[in-house]
Amino acid sequence: MNTPCEIIQDLLPLYAEQMASDASAQMVEVHLAHCAACNNVLKASKAQIQAPQCNLKPLRKIRLDIGKKRLLSVLLAASVLAIILLSTFSFLTAPQTFTYTQDLLEVVEFANGEALVVFDPRVTGYKATQYTHPDGRVHIDISAWTTILGRFIDTGAQSYRIAQSADVVYYCSANLRTEDKVIWSRTQPDSGSVMTLASLSFSYYALIAAGALLLFGIVLIALRKQPRKAGVVWKFFAVPLSYIGAHLCIKGTVTISHFPKRDFFWIAITMVFWYIAALTAYTLFRSFRESRRCLPK
Ligand SMILES: [Zn+2]
Structure with a gap:
């Protein structure tokens, strides 16, 4: 009995989902025993059944396997720990x-x-x-x-x-x-006294960072329906975010500095870990959100 491939392939979706009648199933199995082409079609339709029906194509790239998620989680935890340790050390050694x-x-x-x-x-x-x-x-x-x-x-x-x-x-x-x-x-005492002014640079940096944060924040909100573009913008958004986070960790809400070099050093080094934390947290957040949408219940 040689059933044409077209008929078998019409039946394959039902067969793959085990919804075909016994007679049809038997006919399909007899044909599959000798037809490589229909075997391939069956494999493809089985794969389609197992894959979650998810149309969020851009997000698919972000779906991470468990190993990668674990690695990112460790990286995030390590960055947060580094931020805490650096802030504490900076606080303890602040002049x-x-x-x-x-x-x-x-x-x-x-x-x-x-x-x-x-x-x-x-x-x-x-x-x-x-x-x-x-x-x-x-x-x-x-x-x-x-x-x-x-x-x-x-x-x-x-x-x-x-x-x-x-x-x-x-x-x-x-x-x-x-x-x-x-x-x-060395000579006569100086005539007048002078005042040493604190460095105001941090006030300007904070102002620039706040402006950039606002700007990128607006772009992020506008792109909330376009995850791929939002992912790119997040990398820029994370820069002022990290700066402000690091500043708060090292200087609190104080923006003037009597030790600008020292303060800048600690802010910069803490900022690096803020940036790593911001990127990993975002990738993990998107990956988890996507898994919840796409994985079969
Ligand atoms: Zn065939």
């Missing part, structure tokens, strides 16, 4: 500048014209910036601080040797209401 008081430091002068600033043992670190003032004299600005971590570690008394080229040394309290204090001068 808390001393306002000038009589007992904060002592200037010891030597016969050869050199001088030494000896800090109180409470001081765990100091910064000295040397520059030539427009009046031609060499100025040194000093700030001293402690950190939360420093209170538990005995670093001994810190000292700073005033270079022979220096003319005047100021102590800067890094406090907007306190004027810089002349603590040593």
Whole structure:
């Protein structure tokens, strides 16, 4: 008995779903025993039955196997852990500048014209910036601080040797209401006091980041029905998002800085992990949402 392939192939969908009558099924099986073409058609229709009926083609690319999901979850958890550790370490080592008081430091002068600033043992670190003032004299600005971590570690008394080229040394309290204090001068004490201004760069960065976040946020909302394009925009959206997240972790809501280099270093390194976390979280979110839509119940 040689049934034409067309008839068999008409029956194959019913046969694949085990809905064909016994007589039809038997006829199909007899034919399949010797026809490779119909066997292929059967295989294809079985695959179609097993595949979820999902028309979200762009999302199909995102569907991840379990191994990849596990890897992304580990990456996300590791990034979040890194953010927490970095923020904590930055917090514990954040300089808390001393306002000038009589007992904060002592200037010891030597016969050869050199001088030494000896800090109180409470001081765990100091910064000295040397520059030539427009009046031609060499100025040194000093700030001293402690950190939360420093209170538990005995670093001994810190000292700073005033270079022979220096003319005047100021102590800067890094406090907007306190004027810089002349603590040593090679010649006559300086006439007036100056104020050291905190760096405002972080205010501008935060403003730019907030603007970019708003802009990309609007684009993301507009593209919510186009997952593939939204995925691309998310990579840009995640940059200001990571910056703002990192800033909040390191500086809280404070946007001015007396230690811009230090703060920028910690914000930048934390931002990297924020970015990794933002991308993995987004990929996982889309993958889980798609699985819920497409996987058979
Ligand atoms: Zn056939």
